[in-house]
Structures are given as structure tokens and as C-alpha cells.
Amino acid sequence: MDNINVLIIEDTPEQSDALSKVLIANKYNIVGIARSYTEALKLFYEQTIDIIVIDVFLDGKPDGITFAETINIIPNASKPFVFLTSSQDRQIFERAKLTKPFSFLMKPFNELEILYALEMAVEKFYEQTNVFFSEDQNTVIGNDFLFIKKKNALKKVAINDILYIEVEDRYCNIITEKEKFVILISLTKISALLDANKFIRTHRNIMVNSNKIEEIILADNLIILKGNHKVNLSNTYKDFIKKMNILS
Amino acid sequence: MTSKLQTTMSKIKTNFFLLIFFFPLLLLSQEIEISTSITDALKKLDFKNEKNFSKAQSFYLKREWDSTLIYSMKELDKNQKNELSDYCHFFRGHCFQIKKLFKEAKFEMNLVSKKFPFRNLVNNKLGQISTELNEFDKAIYYFKEVEKRINSNSKEVKIYDLYGNIGVCFLHLKQYEKAEEYLFKSLKLQEKKNVDSDLITLYTNIANLYYVQYKDQQAIPYFKKAYILSKKINSFQSKKNASQNMAVVEENRGNFKDALVYRKEFDQWKDSLNNQNKIWAVADFEKKFAVTQKQKQIKVLEIENQLKNSQRNWLFFSAIGLLLLLTAGIYLYAQKVKNSKIILLQKNKLDELNATKDQLFSIVSHDLRSSVNALKTSNTKLSATLETKNYDELNQLIIQNSGIANSAYSLLDNLLHWALLQTKQLYFHKESVHLFSIVQQIEYNYKPLLLDKSITFENSVSKNSFIFVDLDSLKIVLRNLLDNAIKFSNEEGKISFYTQENQPAFYQLVIEDTGLGMDEKTIKEILKESELLAKKGKSETIGTGLGMQLCKQMIKKNGGSIQIESELHKGTKIILTFPKTEQNG
Numbered sequence: 001m002d003n004i005n006v007l008i009i010e011d012t013p014e015q016s017d018a019l020s021k022v023l024i025a026n027k028y029n030i031v032g033i034a035r036s037y038t039e040a041l042k043l044f045y046e047q048t049i050d051i052i053v054i055d056v057f058l059d060g061k062p063d064g065i066t067f068a069e070t071i072n073i074i075p076n077a078s079k080p081f082v083f084l085t086s087s088q089d090r091q092i093f094e095r096a097k098l099t100k101p102f103s104f105l106m107k108p109f110n111e112l113e114i115l116y117a118l119e120m121a122v123e124k125f126y127e128q129t130n131v132f133f134s135e136d137q138n139t140v141i142g143n144d145f146l147f148i149k150k151k152n153a154l155k156k157v158a159i160n161d162i163l164y165i166e167v168e169d170r171y172c173n174i175i176t177e178k179e180k181f182v183i184l185i186s187l188t189k190i191s192a193l194l195d196a197n198k199f200i201r202t203h204r205n206i207m208v209n210s211n212k213i214e215e216i217i218l219a220d221n222l223i224i225l226k227g228n229h230k231v232n233l234s235n236t237y238k239d240f241i242k243k244m245n246i247l248s
Numbered sequence: 249m250t251s252k253l254q255t256t257m258s259k260i261k262t263n264f265f266l267l268i269f270f271f272p273l274l275l276l277s278q279e280i281e282i283s284t285s286i287t288d289a290l291k292k293l294d295f296k297n298e299k300n301f302s303k304a305q306s307f308y309l310k311r312e313w314d315s316t317l318i319y320s321m322k323e324l325d326k327n328q329k330n331e332l333s334d335y336c337h338f339f340r341g342h343c344f345q346i347k348k349l350f351k352e353a354k355f356e357m358n359l360v361s362k363k364f365p366f367r368n369l370v371n372n373k374l375g376q377i378s379t380e381l382n383e384f385d386k387a388i389y390y391f392k393e394v395e396k397r398i399n400s401n402s403k404e405v406k407i408y409d410l411y412g413n414i415g416v417c418f419l420h421l422k423q424y425e426k427a428e429e430y431l432f433k434s435l436k437l438q439e440k441k442n443v444d445s446d447l448i449t450l451y452t453n454i455a456n457l458y459y460v461q462y463k464d465q466q467a468i469p470y471f472k473k474a475y476i477l478s479k480k481i482n483s484f485q486s487k488k489n490a491s492q493n494m495a496v497v498e499e500n501r502g503n504f505k506d507a508l509v510y511r512k513e514f515d516q517w518k519d520s521l522n523n524q525n526k527i528w529a530v531a532d533f534e535k536k537f538a539v540t541q542k543q544k545q546i547k548v549l550e551i552e553n554q555l556k557n558s559q560r561n562w563l564f565f566s567a568i569g570l571l572l573l574l575t576a577g578i579y580l581y582a583q584k585v586k587n588s589k590i591i592l593l594q595k596n597k598l599d600e601l602n603a604t605k606d607q608l609f610s611i612v613s614h615d616l617r618s619s620v621n622a623l624k625t626s627n628t629k630l631s632a633t634l635e636t637k638n639y640d641e642l643n644q645l646i647i648q649n650s651g652i653a654n655s656a657y658s659l660l661d662n663l664l665h666w667a668l669l670q671t672k673q674l675y676f677h678k679e680s681v682h683l684f685s686i687v688q689q690i691e692y693n694y695k696p697l698l699l700d701k702s703i704t705f706e707n708s709v710s711k712n713s714f715i716f717v718d719l720d721s722l723k724i725v726l727r728n729l730l731d732n733a734i735k736f737s738n739e740e741g742k743i744s745f746y747t748q749e750n751q752p753a754f755y756q757l758v759i760e761d762t763g764l765g766m767d768e769k770t771i772k773e774i775l776k777e778s779e780l781l782a783k784k785g786k787s788e789t790i791g792t793g794l795g796m797q798l799c800k801q802m803i804k805k806n807g808g809s810i811q812i813e814s815e816l817h818k819g820t821k822i823i824l825t826f827p828k829t830e831q832n833g
Contacts, residue, residue, distance in 0.1 A: 088668055088720075093675035102677075106720055112689040116682075130829070133682035135711050 001148065001155040001181065003029040005048055006118075009040040009064060010055040010084070015107075019053065022111050027153040028118075037063040044071065050145070050156060051118055052081040056104075062092060068099040080125035082117045084109075101125050119154060122147050128193075136170060138184040141193040146174070148183050159198075163212045163225045165190065167205040177227045203234045216241065290335075298323060301332050304339060313343040334364040341373060350380045368394050375413060384417045391417065408437035412450055419453065424461055431457060444481050448474045452493065464501070471497050484524055488517035604670070608663065611794060619656035623649060647700065654697070658731060659794075665724055666798050669805075676718050676805065680829040683757065684709040686719070687745045690726045694734060703737050706744035713747050713755050714829040721802040722826075728795040729759050729822055736763035736820070754808075754825045762819040771812045775800070 006028050010016035020030045031047040034040035036058055044052070052071075054064040064083060071078050083096055083104035096102060101124035105117040119132045122140055131137045132149045140147040145156040157174060166173040167187040174181055191199070191207065199207045202223055208231055215224040216233065218241075223231045290305050304319035320336040337359040344353035354377045360370050375390035391414045398407060411434035418427035431454050438450055455470035471493050478490035495510030630645045668674035687707050691698075698705050715722075733743045741762045748756040766774075774796050803810050807827050814820040 088664075088673075088675055090673050090675050093677075097677070106723075110689060110692045112685070112692045116685050116689060129680055130682070130714050133685055133711065133714075 001150070001157050001179070003027050004050045004118075004147070004154050004156055005029045005031045007032050007034065007040070007043055007047065007049045007052045009034045009052065009058070009067060011035050011058045012055075015055070019114065022114060026111070026115055027155075037067050040067050041070065044077075049079055050147075051121060052079055053114075053118070054081055054083050056083050056085040056087070056092060056096065062095070065092070065096050065099065068096070072099050078125075080118075080121040082114075082121045115152070115154075119149065122154070136184060137186075137189075139190075141185075141190065146183065148181075159194070160209075160211070162209050163227065163229050164202075164206055164208040164231050165199070167207075175229065200240045201237050202240070203232050203237060206231055210244070298332060300326075301336070304336065308339045308343075313346055316340075317343050334360050338364070338366070338370065341370075341377075345373060345377060348380075350377050353377050354381070368397055372410070375417075379413065379417060382420075384420045388414060388417045388421075408434040408441070408446075410434075411437065412453065415457075416453060419457055419460070422460075424457060427457055428454075444477050445483065445486065448477045448481070448486050448490065451477065452489070455493070459497070464497075468497055468501075484517050484521040488514060488521055491517055601670070607793075608667075611659075611663070615659060616656060619652055619659065623652045623656070626652065647696070651697065651700070655731075658727065662724070662728065662794050662798050665721075665802075666794060669798070669801055674721075676721065678716055678718050678806070680714045681717055681719050681722060682711075683713045683715055683747065683755065683826075684711045686722060687726065687757075690723060690730055691745075693727070694730055697734055698743075701734060701737065702740050703734060704740075704742045706742065706746075708744060708746040709757065710747045710749075710755075715755055715826040716829045717806040717808070717826055721806060725799045725802050725824070726759075728799050729824075732795065733759060733761040733763065733820070733822075736765075737761050738763060748823075751825075753828055755828055757824045757826065759822045759824070760819065765816040765818050765820050766812070766814040767816055771814060775810070775812065 006023055008016050008019055008023075008030060010019065010033065016033045020033065023030060031049060032043040034043050040054075043049075054067060056062055056064040058064055068081060068083070071081075080101070081103075083102075084107055085092070085096075085104055086107040088106070093104075096104065101121070103117060103121045103124055105113060109117070122142075123129050123131050126140050126142050126147075128140050131140050132154075138149040142156075142159075144160070145158055146162075148155045148157065157176065161176040161178075163175045163177060166175065167190075168182075170184060170186060171182050172185055172187070172190060174183055187205070191201070194207070198210055200210050202208050208223060208225065212226045213223055214226055216222075217224065218233075218238075221233045221235070223233050225231060290309075300319045300323040304316050304323055307313075307315040307319060316339050320339045324333055324336050337356045341353045341356035341360070344350070344356060354374065357370055357374050357377065364370060371390045371393045375387045375394065378384070378387035378390060391410055394410055395414070398410065411430045415427045415430035415434060418424070418430060431450065435450055435454065438446055451470045451474035455467045455474060458464070458467035458470065471490075475490040475494050478486045481487075491510050491514040495507050495514050498504070498507035498510055501507075626645060626649050630642065630649065633641050633645060665674065684707065687709050691705055691707060694705075730743070737743060743759070743761045746758050746760070748758060750756060800810060803824060803826075809825045811823040811825075812820065813823065
């Protein structure tokens with residue numbers, strides 16, 4: 001599991017310092033602090049970013065909104081973001097509201113509030129609401145990452161790193177090459193949200209990342225994955241083999 | 249000589265008289281006959297398509313000669329020769345004859361074709377016209393033509409008139425024997441009919457016949473007969489002529505006495521005739537006068553009518569105008585009333601807002617001022633303490649300062665939100681909110697305060713409760729309520745937040761404290777629906793009115809409700825109800 005990369009766009013150093021302190025304390029990774037729109041855009045392209053915290057007013061101008069609008073336009077580039085604002089001016093809100101997904105946090109805010117806002121931003125961005133705060137779920141499935149709430153910290157796992165997923169009751173065991181951990185999500189939901197061509201059901205409670213398959217031993221009903229992980233293959237789910245391009 | 253001269257003169261006179269008298273008589277009888285026989289003939293004719301002819305004939309029958317002339321002329325102008333044109337020529341001839349335009353009459357009559365069914369009538373007319381033109385030979389020719397064709401019962405021409413006319417013509421041609429023959433033929437027929445006026449003429453004619461031949465003995469009895477007959481009839485003209493003839497005859501006989509008597513009688517009849525004429529003239533004049541008078545009256549009436557009409561029109565239009573004015577007036581009045589109502593409403597609202605503003609100022613001036621002032625004095629104390637390096641007290645002061653700053657800040661925040669709400673400037677966006685997290689976040693800010701008062705805080709809100717509200721307004725509500733709860737709690741008190749699920753679509757959030765509590769009156773006061781801020785009960789409970797007012801409005805805006813259960817000195821339960829997030833994803 002990796003930490004979440006956060007880009008902070010904030011022109012006041014005291015505020016950005018306080019913010020980054022809070023975020024680092026909560027195991028977030030600050031990839032950069034931008035003071036202006038151009039700087040923000042530069043960092044946005046240079047760094048791998050998971051969440052952006054944007055101050056609406058940069059140097060007295062609503063450049064934060066402009067930035068959000070910019071990344072909204074660029075296809076497939078947009079990331080979850082949170083606006084920070086101390087003004088409840090309706091006009092600014094009417095403009096900011098048009099950026100999707102729109103979430104904001106009023107200044108001043110405390111530690112809990114910023115963490116809540118970041119998590120909400122991720123939920124809204126991937127359109128999976130009420131995940132992190134419900135008791136039966138703690139994972140939002142993004143395009144490239146799983147966002148997992150472990151205790152009070154938000155973590156991520158690259159989907160490409162996953163070897164296979166083993167479902168156990170309300171939990172799922174995620175097995176990567178390096179580690180193994182448990183997330184809270186139902187099988188139906190995870191199978192609906194994951195790419196069906198990538199993750200293949202091989203057993204009643206096992207989904208395998210097809211890219212990680214090394215060998216399929218039909219005789220033993222076994223699948224050998226990278227790192228020599230062995231997974232059972234049940235007869236019911238053997239059909240997937242027909243769909244695969246087999247080199248022989 | 250003189251007597252001879254007189255006789256000739258009288259003869260001429262009588263002749264003249266004869267002629268004059270002769271024609272009206274003929275005409276009179278003729279006219280009647282025409283109306284009967286020609287009407288019958290006209291009825292049989294088909295002239296429906298000939299408008300002019302139908303008009304001409306109807307005017308003819310009504311004896312409106314001028315109109316007859318005009319329409320028959322029109323008919324002839326466009327018409328090809330046929331039966332109708334004969335009628336037209338005939339009408340025109342007759343009309344001209346009556347108008348005494350004999351040459352024209354003769355011309356028209358000659359244009360009537362030989363086929364015309366009333367040939368006798370035409371010839372008779374031609375005879376009469378020729379007589380009038382003194383063309384006696386021609387007249388006799390025409391009359392004889394009639395005589396040849398006529399039968400004794402002819403309706404068209406009275407045979408005795410015909411004989412009489414022939415006789416007169418012969419008389420004029422001095423063919424006395426023939427004249428005598430025809431006149432006596434006529435007499436024979438006329439005596440049977442016994443029409444006085446006709447007889448007088450005939451007698452006079454016979455008398456003249458003899459008298460011209462100087463057969464006075466034979467002439468005089470006829471003159472006498474005519475004279476006697478003239479007494480019986482009413483015509484002054486006949487009487488006058490008869491008496492004049494007698495006077496002339498007696499004079500020529502030398503019977504001057506009788507002649508004088510007759511002459512006198514003649515004068516009398518002449519006067520009568522003149523009188524009659526005069527009377528007629530006067531009557532005519534009177535009639536004309538009356539007519540003009542009447543016309544004048546009519547004109548006056550017309551003018552009066554016009555005047556009345558214009559008056560009526562004027563009245564009508566002025567009535568309409570007044571009505572319009574009235575409607576406009578009513579409309580304007582209604583508008584005014586409406587406007588004044590609106591203005592009144594606006595005024596009330598303005599008054600209310602003004603009162604709110606005043607309260608705002610009082611809050612700012614009193615509460616905020618005192619807070620900041622407290623901070624100021626505390627700071628002075630702080631710097632004084634700093635010199636003595638009493639760190640324990642220093643710490644105490646700093647905590648106190650931050651408390652004051654916090655309360656001042658929350659007051660300001662409330663003020664701002666309240667102002668935004670009042671001016672409808674507040675941004676409001678409902679979304680799914682995790683209630684537990686929010687309560688936690690609110691509590692986080694109050695941790696020092698809770699610690700300071702040693703108040704136990706408990707958040708037992710269900711972790712699965714998601715409500716659909718505007719996050720910031722919810723925070724304001726919770727902040728205010730927690731602030732109040734802390735404010736009214738005693739040391740070592742307990743404040744707990746928990747949820748209840750009584751209704752399917754709502755969550756109830758309960759904020760319970762073990763503080764001072766309130767009486768019913770205060771609760772009522774707090775929950776009273778009003779734009780105005782509730783009056784503060786205690787001076788030390790800073791800004792309570794504003795905070796509660798704000799809470800109520802925010803809750804209402806979020807589609808929730810607020811209830812308060814409280815007991816004095818035991819604690820307060822504030823129950824908020826918020827709509828759940830709809831579960832569909």
C-alpha cells in the first residue's frame with residue numbers, strides 16, 4: 001500500500017505549511033505546493049497526483065477555480081480535488097459549482113475536517129458515495145488504484161500490482177507481489193467496478209488478475225501466478241480459458 | 249251695318265266658342281274610353297322585360313303626361329320596331345295633343361303603323377288634331393275613315409261625337425247641308441242618351457248652323473234650347489256662352505230689352521267665372537302658401553330633429569367618455585390601493601429588517617465590544633504577568649484569552665452567516681453527509697473548552713447515518729448547539745450526541761446535556777417563529793438569541809425541525825430531525 005499523493009495549491013505559506021503538516025501527520029504524501037496557477041499546472045503535469053487541494057483565491061484572484069476548470073477540460077487528466085475558501089460569496093460558489101466533482105471546505109478548518117473533505121472528494125470523484133464512513137466498506141475503486149481507508153489514513157494500491165483477490169465473507173484479501181491485506185467491500189460490488197477483462201473469476205471466491213497468470217495447470221485445477229502464488233481453479237469457471245489467447 | 253257686323257263678330261265668336269267647347273268635350277269622353285279599352289289591351293301584352301315601357305304605360309294610365317313622354321321616348325330610343333313602339337307613338341301623340349302641341353301630335357300619330365289594333369282611335373285623334381290645325385278636309389277624311397269602320401256599339405269612339413265632329417267640320421267648310429245632315433244624325437243619337445252638356449254643345453252647333461245661313465227662325469229655338477239646358481248644369485262656361493249667344497241673337501233681332509237681360513246674365517256668369525277663377529287662384533295661392541308654410545315647418549322640424557340628434561349623440565358620447573373616465577379612475581384607484589398595500593407590506597418588512605439591524609448593532613456594540621475589551625484587558629494582564637514570570641498564571645491567562653477569542657469568533661461567524669441568510673447570499677448545497685464524522689469534527693474544536701470545564705463528551709451517533717443536508721449550515725447548527733450546551737453545563741457535566749431512528753425518512757439527532765435547563769417560557773420564546781431575534785434573558789449568555797435564531801432558520805432550510813425538551817437544573821434535550829440520504833448507491 002502506498003501513501004496518497006497530494007498537490008497543494010495555496011498562496012499563503014503559513015496556511016500551506018499548516019496544511020502540509022496535518023496531511024503528513026496523517027500519512028499523506030505532499031508532492032508539491034504551488035503558489036500560482038502556472039506553477040500548479042506545471043506541478044500537475046510533472047507529478048503523479050492523487051488528490052489536489054485548491055485555494056480558491058490565489059493572490060486575490062479566483063485562479064483556483066480557473067485551475068479546476070482547466071483540468072476539467074483536459075480529458076482523462078482530472079483528479080479529485082477540494083476547494084478551500086474563506087468566502088461564502090455566492091457568485092464565487094456559482095462559478096466553482098460548475099467544476100466537477102465539486103467539494104469545498106470552509107476556512108478555518110480543523111484536522112478532521114480536511115481529512116473528511118479529502119475522502120469525500122475521492123468518493124465523489126469516483127462516484128462511489130458513502131464508502132469510507134460506512135461500517136461495511138472502506139475501499140473506493142478508481143481507474144488505476146484502489147483507495148483504502150486503513151484506520152484513519154487513506155492508502156492506495158495500484159490495480160496492476162494486484163495478483164488476485166480472495167473474497168472472504170464481507171472482506172476481500174488483496175494479494176500483491178509484496179504484501180497481503182484485507183479490505184472491506186462486497187464481492188458483487190468489487191466485481192462490478194473492476195475491469196471484467198482484467199480480473200477473472202476462477203473460483204467461487206477468487207478473482208485473478210489475468211496479466212499475472214504464469215501458468216494454468218488444468219489437471220491439478222491450479223493457476224500459477226507471478227511470484228509463484230498458486231490459486232485454485234474450479235470447474236464452473238474454467239470457461240474463461242477459451243477467451244484467452246493461448247500460445248501453444 | 250253695325251248689327252250685321254256684330255252678327256259676324258258674334259258668329260266668329262260663336263264659331264270660336266264652338267271650337268273651344270268642342271274639344272274638351274271630345275277629350276273628356278275619349279279619355280274615359282281609352283282607359284277602359286287600352287287598359288284591357290295593355291294587360292294582355294307581355295312587357296315585363298321592358299322596364300321603360302311598363303313605366304310609360306303606368307304613367308299614361310295615371311295621366312302623368314310628362315313622365316309618359318320621357319319613358320316612351322326611352323323605350324323608342326332603344327327599341328326595334330314592334331307592337332310596343334306603336335303604343336309608344338300613340339301615347340306620345342295623345343300626350344302632345346293634350347299639351348296642345350298639335351304638329352308633334354300629328355307626327356307621332358302618323359308613325360303608328362296600320363296594324364295597330366286601335367286604328368279607329370288613331371284616326372279619330374288625327375281628325376281632332378286636324379280640326380285643331382284648321383285642316384278641315386283632312387279632318388273629314390280621318391273622321392270618315394273612322395265612320396267606315398265603326399260599328400254602332402264601339403267603345404273606342406262615340407258615334408254621335410263622330411257625327412258631331414264631322415258636322416262641325418262641314419260647318420267650317422260651309423257645306424251646310426252635309427253639316428246639317430251629320431249634326432242631326434248626332435242629335436238623334438244624343439237625344440237618346442240625353443247628356444246635358446253634350447246636348448248644349450250640339451244645340452249650339454245646330455243653332456250656329458242655321459244662324460250662319462241666316463235662318464234665324466230655325467236657329468233661335470236651338471239657342472233657346474241650349475240656354476234652357478245650360479240652366480240645369482253647373483258649368484259657368486256653358487251658362488256664360490249660352491247667355492252670350494242669346495244676348496247676341498236678341499240684339500240682332502232688335503229685342504234689346506231681352507238682349508240686355510241676357511247680356512246682364514252673361515256678365516253675371518262671366519263674373520262668376522272670373523270669381524271662380526279668382527277663388528281658384530286665391531285657393532291656389534293659399535294652397536301654395538300653405539305648402540310653403542308646411543315646408544317651412546318641415547324644415548324647422550328637420551333642423552330640430554338634427555339638433556336633437558346631435559344633442560343625443562353628444563349625450564351618448566359624453567356618457568361613454570364619462571364611463572371610460574370612471575373605469576380608468578377605478579382602475580387607477582385599485583392600482584393605488586394595491587400599490588399602497590405593497591408599500592405597506594414592504595414598510596412592515598423594512599421595519600422588521602430595521603429592527604433586526606438595530607439588534608445586530610446592539611449585539612456588535614455590546615457583545616462583541618465586551619468580548620474584545622475583555623481580551624484587551626486580559627492581554628494587559630498577560631504582559632504584566634509575563635514580567636513576573638509566573639508561568640502557571642500565564643498559562644491560565646492564555647487559555648482564558650483563547651476562550652474569549654473563540655467565543656468572539658463564533659459570534660462573528662454567526663453574525664456573518666445570519667447576514668448572508670438575511671440577504672439570501674448564502675450558498676446552499678445539499679449533499680450526503682456522514683453525521684458521525686461531522687459531530688466528531690465539531691467536537692474537535694471544542695475539545696479544549698470541554699476539557700477546561702471537565703465535561704464528558706460522548707458521540708454515540710450511528711456510524712451508518714447519512715443525512716442529506718448542506719454541510720456548512722449543519723456545522724453552524726451543531727457548533728451553536730454544542731456551544732450552548734457547554735455554556736449552560738456545569739463543571740463535570742456530560743454532553744452526549746446520539747441518533748434515533750423513529751421515522752423511515754428521517755434521522756433524529758439528540759444533543760443532551762446535564763446543564764441548567766430552561767423553563768417552558770424560555771423554550772417557547774426560543775422556538776417562536778420570527779425574523780426578529782429573541783430578546784436576551786441574561787446578559788452573560790452572549791448572543792444566544794442570534795445563535796438560536798440562526799439554528800432555527802438553517803434547520804428549516806435543510807428540511808429539518810427542532811424540538812426542545814428541558815427541565816430546570818436537570819438538563820436539556822435538543823432533538824433535531826434531518827432527512828436521510830436516499831439509499832440508492
